[in-house]
Amino acid sequence: MGKNLKGKAAFIIAILVIFVYGIFGIPHGVSGTALKDALLERIHLGLDLKGGVHLVYKVHVEEAINTTSDRDVQRLQQDLATAGITNVTVHKQDPVNHPDTITVSGFPADKGSDVRGVLTGNTYANYDLSTNADGSETMKMKPSAIRDLEASALQHSVETVTDRVNSLGVSEANVAPYGLGDNEILVELPGISDPGKVEDAIKSTSKLAIYPVVSGPYDSDQAAMAALNGVVPPDEWLAHGQATPGSPDQVYVLQRASVVEGTDFRDARPSTDQNGRPNMNFVLTTEAGERFYKYTSAHSKDSADPGSMAIVLGNKVKEVASILSGIHDNGEISGSFTKSEVDALSLMLRTGALPATLEVIETRSVGASLGEASIHQGVAAAIAGMLAVMIFMLIYYRGAGINADLALVLNLVILLGFMGFVGGTLTLPGIAGVILTIGMGVDSNVLIFERIREELRAGKTAASAVQQGFAHAWVTIVDTHVTTIVSAGILFLFGTGPVKGFAVTLTFGLLANLFTAVFVSRVIFDALLARKQREAALSI
Amino acid sequence: MELFRDVNIDWLGKKWYFLGFSLIFSVAGVLSMLFWHGIPRGVDFKGGTQITVPFNSQPNENDIRSALSQAGIKDPTVVRVSTATGVKGNDVIISLPQSSATDQAHDAGREAVENALGKYYHDSGFGQPSVDIVGPTAGKQLQRQAALATLYSLIGMLVYLWFRFELIYGVAAVVAVFHDTLITVGAFSLLNQEITLTVIAAILTLIGYSMNDTIVVFDRIRENLALSRRETLPDVVNRSINQTLSRTVLTSGLTFLTVLSLFVFGGPVLRGFSFALVVGVLIGTYSSIAVAAPMLVAYQDWRKSRGKTAVLPAKKARV
Numbered sequence: 001m002g003k004n005l006k007g008k009a010a011f012i013i014a015i016l017v018i019f020v021y022g023i024f025g026i027p028h029g030v031s032g033t034a035l036k037d038a039l040l041e042r043i044h045l046g047l048d049l050k051g052g053v054h055l056v057y058k059v060h061v062e063e064a065i066n067t068t069s070d071r072d073v074q075r076l077q078q079d080l081a082t083a084g085i086t087n088v089t090v091h092k093q094d095p096v097n098h099p100d101t102i103t104v105s106g107f108p109a110d111k112g113s114d115v116r117g118v119l120t121g122n123t124y125a126n127y128d129l130s131t132n133a134d135g136s137e138t139m140k141m142k143p144s145a146i147r148d149l150e151a152s153a154l155q156h157s158v159e160t161v162t163d164r165v166n167s168l169g170v171s172e173a174n175v176a177p178y179g180l181g182d183n184e185i186l187v188e189l190p191g192i193s194d195p196g197k198v199e200d201a202i203k204s205t206s207k208l209a210i211y212p213v214v215s216g217p218y219d220s221d222q223a224a225m226a227a228l229n230g231v232v233p234p235d236e237w238l239a240h241g242q243a244t245p246g247s248p249d250q251v252y253v254l255q256r257a258s259v260v261e262g263t264d265f266r267d268a269r270p271s272t273d274q275n276g277r278p279n280m281n282f283v284l285t286t287e288a289g290e291r292f293y294k295y296t297s298a299h300s301k302d303s304a305d306p307g308s309m310a311i312v313l314g315n316k317v318k319e320v321a322s323i324l325s326g327i328h329d330n331g332e333i334s335g336s337f338t339k340s341e342v343d344a345l346s347l348m349l350r351t352g353a354l355p356a357t358l359e360v361i362e363t364r365s366v367g368a369s370l371g372e373a374s375i376h377q378g379v380a381a382a383i384a385g386m387l388a389v390m391i392f393m394l395i396y397y398r399g400a401g402i403n404a405d406l407a408l409v410l411n412l413v414i415l416l417g418f419m420g421f422v423g424g425t426l427t428l429p430g431i432a433g434v435i436l437t438i439g440m441g442v443d444s445n446v447l448i449f450e451r452i453r454e455e456l457r458a459g460k461t462a463a464s465a466v467q468q469g470f471a472h473a474w475v476t477i478v479d480t481h482v483t484t485i486v487s488a489g490i491l492f493l494f495g496t497g498p499v500k501g502f503a504v505t506l507t508f509g510l511l512a513n514l515f516t517a518v519f520v521s522r523v524i525f526d527a528l529l530a531r532k533q534r535e536a537a538l539s540i
Numbered sequence: 541m542e543l544f545r546d547v548n549i550d551w552l553g554k555k556w557y558f559l560g561f562s563l564i565f566s567v568a569g570v571l572s573m574l575f576w577h578g579i580p581r582g583v584d585f586k587g588g589t590q591i592t593v594p595f596n597s598q599p600n601e602n603d604i605r606s607a608l609s610q611a612g613i614k615d616p617t618v619v620r621v622s623t624a625t626g627v628k629g630n631d632v633i634i635s636l637p638q639s640s641a642t643d644q645a646h647d648a649g650r651e652a653v654e655n656a657l658g659k660y661y662h663d664s665g666f667g668q669p670s671v672d673i674v675g676p677t678a679g680k681q682l683q684r685q686a687a688l689a690t691l692y693s694l695i696g697m698l699v700y701l702w703f704r705f706e707l708i709y710g711v712a713a714v715v716a717v718f719h720d721t722l723i724t725v726g727a728f729s730l731l732n733q734e735i736t737l738t739v740i741a742a743i744l745t746l747i748g749y750s751m752n753d754t755i756v757v758f759d760r761i762r763e764n765l766a767l768s769r770r771e772t773l774p775d776v777v778n779r780s781i782n783q784t785l786s787r788t789v790l791t792s793g794l795t796f797l798t799v800l801s802l803f804v805f806g807g808p809v810l811r812g813f814s815f816a817l818v819v820g821v822l823i824g825t826y827s828s829i830a831v832a833a834p835m836l837v838a839y840q841d842w843r844k845s846r847g848k849t850a851v852l853p854a855k856k857a858r859v
Contacts, residue, residue, distance in 0.1 A: 195671060196651060360646040373807060442795070475759060
């Protein structure tokens with residue numbers, strides 16, 4: 001064996017070891033079950049194989065656009081009034097079909113430039129302005145602004161749904177934007193079998209609210225009841241929770257009527273106060289802002305009746321804050337927060353309510369038993385197909401058949417190893433992709449072997465026939481593989497669900513195939529030829 | 541062992557038979573799509589509710605139907621799943637029409653069926669059903685995406701072949717592939733088999749497969765054209781097909797073997813998928829020889845008749 005050949009053989013063995021590691025990792029034992037566990041740890045089974053629920057939600061992002069333009073209509077009315085322009089109508093003519101368009105009309109013609117002065121202000125930079133024939137002005141939201149709004153509404157919805165799914169305690173749940181710019185969310189929940197329950201949990205609003213604190217904290221229900229003389233008044237209730245994260249569970253007496261609720265929050269962002277300490281800025285809707293101002297100014301630190309507020313999520317107290325001063329719709333919640341607490345809290349406030357309605361458009365669930373049956377059948381079919389092919393290759397090509405079979409097995413190892421390294425998910429169509437990879441792998445070998453036979457028939461020596469056979473077949477193999485990878489790549493980009501899983505295994509398989517059918521098979525041939533006499537026949 | 545040695549078949553001489561054969565099947569498929577079964581769309585594309593219920597013992601379809609109608613469920617389809625060998629199993633697929641899955645009351649159909657079976661069907665208990673509910677919005681979208689994916693992958697392959705060979709090779713290959721798709725979809729229509737998302741994946745696979753086959757022949761034509769300039773194009777094409785024939789038959793045969801094992805052992809979920817491939821492998825192999833290659837010759841004849849030089853002697857292969 002030449003030095004070069006030894007190097008190549010070492011390379012192939014290294015590849016083999018790397019990908020076997022990809023499949024199994026370092027198993028905890030060598031028994032069958034230990035290997036199976038190690039395998040399943042690295043290669044995840046799709047929902048169709050292990051059972052679970054798959055849901056697709058459509059996010060009605062136009063609602064988020066409507067919310068923004070409504071706010072701008074309100075602001076415009078104020079700004080125009082401040083600029084001394086009266087008798088002007090600001091409204092959206094068609095909020096259903098054109099939530100992005102605001103019309104300003106009714107003002108006298110000589111005020112036109114004043115109106116335009118307000119409309120072109122920095123506040124409304126997100127709008128394109130145009131003057132109509134009748135002198136009225138139309139403001140249309142810029143496409144980039146619409147895209148930003150849609151993206152943020154989608155992102156916000158994904159966060160909310162993730163929070164809600166996590167509350168179900170499902171392991172390995174997946175929530176992600178879905179489709180191609182269609183504003184959809186995919187929710188995958190392995191091991192869950194009742195889609196109805198999941199839909200309820202995701203769509204139900206985990207209620208967020210701020211309540212006035214009557215008294216507390218107490219260390220236990222008993223302590224609280226003792227303070228209340230044994231009876232909870234009808235307009236009050238006991239809430240459990242932690243005023244600061246990590247502190248023991250405490251009990252508060254809260255008023256039953258909240259000051260503001262989750263749906264009153266328009267936005268919440270982490271920020272820092274003038275001393276550089278983390279705090280949280282929030283924005284309430286106008287109506288809730290008025291309500292909030294009335295309450296907070298009456299109960300601020302310097303007022304006659306100072307009080308504190310409890311932030312309650314899903315009936316759990318998450319935060320108790322003292323009121324510094326009267327707060328309108330823009331406020332901040334400060335206290336002994338750390339940065340991560342503020343981030344978590346503002347996320348919670350933002351996710352308390354969904355920015356837009358969610359609608360289920362696709363539900364798929366696979367019972368665990370059906371999944372199990374599918375995997376057995378899929379694997380059985382793959383193994384049966386592969387064995388038949390391998391036996392045929394041995395009969396038809398004799399010695400060279402061993403080449404092909406080795407290449408085939410290595411191909412499978414590399415493919416599964418790939419999946420293990422990238423944490424790929426194996427689905428039923430994915431198994432079909434594996435089977436087709438086997439088919440293409442065999443095709444490459446057949447192409448090469450037939451070509452070698454042809455060259456042998458033309459009277460070439462074994463060595464030169466092998467050399468020529470590979471050289472000619474290589475051109476064809478590259479063309480066929482690249483074409484199929486091109487189409488698999490397109491499937492991956494534009495396909496969804498099963499189509500995607502199929503494209504992934506097919507692409508990996510074809511790449512592995514280029515390596516095994518061409519390189520590995522060649523090395524084996526060369527190794528055989530190196531041992532033989534120059535004129536010896538080739539078993540093919 | 542060798543199956544073919546020095547075959548010398550005049551493939552192009554039989555082009556009228558091929559044309560006739562292709563026409564009969566395409567036209568039959570198209571007629572069925574237009575006037576008979578249409579394109580039978582599965583729940584993925586048409587929308588609706590499909591529930592697979594695994595019963596514990598042998599179910600009775602009529603009792604299931606009456607249980608459903610007692611609960612006021614309209615127009616359900618009840619089908620027992622059978623294996624490829626025709627043995628009926630304990631799984632039953634209950635399909636509700638499109639109207640059962642509006643985007644508003646998405647899950648209602650599933651609940652109704654599960655309740656009805658629990659209440660009125662007493663022959664056998666059942667395990668956790670598997671459900672596919674596709675609302676009209678999702679159905680339309682999936683349909684559009686499938687069509688786009690197919691279209692884009694055809695364009696992608698055309699461009700690659702144009703770059704590697706000549707435009708006419710790309711066009712011929714795409715026409716052949718289109719021919720395969722048409723006949724396969726036609727077969728689904730004729731047999732009234734539903735086309736689902738997985739079937740689309742299969743059709744895309746067969747496009748790749750047929751393309752693969754065509755390229756093998758084209759590659760040989762290119763090679764032979766570069767070697768012998770004096771031979772006429774029909775001779776070169778015939779010789780190239782014959783030279784690659786044993787590879788074509790072997791590969792198709794082996795792929796057919798794997799696909800067949802998928803069809804027989806793959807279970808009901810893969811049935812549509814493997815059916816498309818069983819048809820596709822046969823037709824894809826046929827089209828490389830009978831559609832794509834003759835098109836090259838026809839194109840050259842047409843160029844000649846207009847007094848232009850042939851463009852076929854292709855670029856030299858570079859890898």
